[in-house]
Amino acid sequence: MRQIIIAGNWKMHKTQTESLEFLQGFLSHLEDTPEERETVLCVPFTCLNFMSKNLHGSRVKLGAQNIHWADQGAFTGEISGEMLKEFGINYVIVGHSERRQYFGETDETVNARLLAAQKHGLTPILCVGESKAQRDAGETEAVISAQIEKDLVNVDQNNLVIAYEPIWAIGTGDTCEAAEANRVIGLIRSQLTNKNVTIQYGGSVNPKNVDEIMAQPEIDGALVGGASLDPESFARLVNYQ
Numbered sequence: 195m196r197q198i199i200i201a202g203n204w205k206m207h208k209t210q211t212e213s214l215e216f217l218q219g220f221l222s223h224l225e226d227t228p229e230e231r232e233t234v235l236c237v238p239f240t241c242l243n244f245m246s247k248n249l250h251g252s253r254v255k256l257g258a259q260n261i262h263w264a265d266q267g268a269f270t271g272e273i274s275g276e277m278l279k280e281f282g283i284n285y286v287i288v289g290h291s292e293r294r295q296y297f298g299e300t301d302e303t304v305n306a307r308l309l310a311a312q313k314h315g316l317t318p319i320l321c322v323g324e325s326k327a328q329r330d331a332g333e334t335e336a337v338i339s340a341q342i343e344k345d346l347v348n349v350d351q352n353n354l355v356i357a358y359e360p361i362w363a364i365g366t367g368d369t370c371e372a373a374e375a376n377r378v379i380g381l382i383r384s385q386l387t388n389k390n391v392t393i394q395y396g397g398s399v400n401p402k403n404v405d406e407i408m409a410q411p412e413i414d415g416a417l418v419g420g421a422s423l424d425p426e427s428f429a430r431l432v433n434y435q
């Protein structure tokens with residue numbers, strides 16, 4: 195059985211005070227959510243301590259948005275698995291397209307970060323996806339396939355989540371057709387040795403399209419940016435039909 199995971203990626207949003215306001219609005223909506231559905235919030239580093247205390251005893255799991263491959267060292271501005279582990283978090287996003295685009299992340303560094311996450315007992319959420327130009331040039335399959343191959347060298351597929359996030363669908367309101375996301379996710383799965391890896395779709399998931407996306411047979415969850423910032427809208431996503 196593949197685990198269903200609905201994860202919010204808050205990116206660089208919310209202070210500690212705002213994260214408390216979110217929780218006050220959000221947690222009460224989870225009472226009727228099916229037990230087997232995992233709910234995750236990947237929050238800024240500055241909210242981890244506070245969120246970890248406030249989520250204790252709740253069914254919401256916590257995640258970070260990046261991890262360095264070294265345990266410590268002269269890496270200004272980075273964060274290590276040893277540091278993250280202290281907050282009792284379960285997940286960490288690795289290789290998000292915004293990290294690849296703005297912060298020089300390569301398939302090699304993504305691979306090193308995935309290995310570090312697993313070494314520290316965290317489940318990495320690996321993001322892959324093609325740009326608009328790559329899609330228009332008919333390169334989607336080749337791009338995704340190369341990312342999967344390079345990123346997953348020596349990675350344990352028994353402790354892994356993958357998110358297919360077409361870059362052109364992120365934050366644009368321009369969702370990938372559910373059937374097309376399903377097709378690409380099927381291609382990703384065909385490349386894996388563990389066919390039970392949870393593979394999410396990400397890119398403008400919102401309360402209007404979540405039911406159709408989650409009805410697709412290959413799609414095991416969602417990685418949500420904008421719509422995870424509002425408690426009511428994220429609750430609606432977690433409670434998809």
Ligand SMILES: O=C(CO)COP(=O)(O)O
Nearest residue numbers: 203364365397398419420
């Ligand atoms: O990048 C994303 C999640 O990691 C998707 O962001 P949006 O849901 O805002 O499109």
